[in-house]
Amino acid sequence: MAKMGSRKHLKRFKSPEHWPIHPKEFTWTVKPSPGPHSIEGSLPLLVIVRDILQIADNAREARIIINNGEILVDGRIRKDYKFPVGFMDVIQLPKSGKAYRVLPDERGRLMLHPIEEGNTEFKLCRIEDKVTIKGGKTQLNLHDGRNYLTDDEYKTGDVLILNVPDQEIKDTIKFEDGTIGIITGGKHIGEIGTVKEINVTRSSMPNTVLIETDGTTFQTLQEYIFVLGKDKPVISLPGGE
CATH class of the missing domain: 3.10.290.10 (RNA-binding S4 domain)
Structure with a gap:
């Protein structure tokens, strides 16, 4: 037993x-x-x-x-x-x-x-990576296990706003300087901050991001940043962010 x-x-x-x-x-x-x-x-x-x-x-x-x-x-x-x-x-x-x-x-x-x-009518999904498949379409592999086929241009780190349950793309939040994001890993997990600078490395080391939150600036891994909006988050957050 x-x-x-x-x-x-x-x-x-x-x-x-x-x-x-x-x-x-x-x-x-x-x-x-x-x-x-x-x-x-x-x-x-x-x-x-x-x-x-x-x-x-x-x-x-x-x-x-x-x-x-x-x-x-x-x-x-x-x-x-x-x-x-x-x-x-x-x-x-x-x-x-x-x-x-x-x-x-x-x-x-x-x-x-x-x-x-x-x-409740939408959810946010981050693009973890993308591949080109037969026929020239791009397959987006999302953080929650979904795969999405598209002809449009997106980049890794962008966040899709998907209608649920039909999974149609409603909008996109681009991963770029000035966006608001939540940190999903590391010692700052759960904090909300602004992307100040994206540092792309040309080696096997991971890309990093400079984040500013409540007057404090620190560096974290790019994979830990999940963007939520350009000027303000598109979802409600704990603490009324």
Whole structure:
């Protein structure tokens, strides 16, 4: 039995640090299914329903709520209680009218930021890389596992504003000097700042970005910057940014 359970579950003390669960409350927690986000960058839907939203007292109740189609992720009903929910995903609870966007807090833990109804119709996706495929089209590989085919020009680091659930591109936030971004890794994770300078290296070293936030300037890796808007963020943020 223990061997079977180890494939489906994770011991709580071995669960990722960004999971908002206490390691001593229970022995086991659910392991995310393979999906759009890695285990290191996601929360299983059951953990969100039971531990974060606390609309279920136990795993059984959480599974019933999820299986009944009461939870939407990016505009689609998700009935897999192990479905991985990650950064920038939009969660909706139609019965209560509540909605949330997944963001990192200042400790790097994933949190659910409440959003208004008008904010549930789109999500932000960063272009991680792009490749040219047969026929000359460009395939954009996005941070949440999506692949998008286009004839238009985009560059790595740009952020697409996608309508959900149809995934049509509504607009683009270019990764360039002067944009506002959230830091998704490193010791400044969760902070909001302005891109002052993008430093492209001509070696195997990663590109870096100079960020200014609250009068402080520091350097971080380009891969840690997720731009949110040109003059101001296009989404609401914790603390009223």
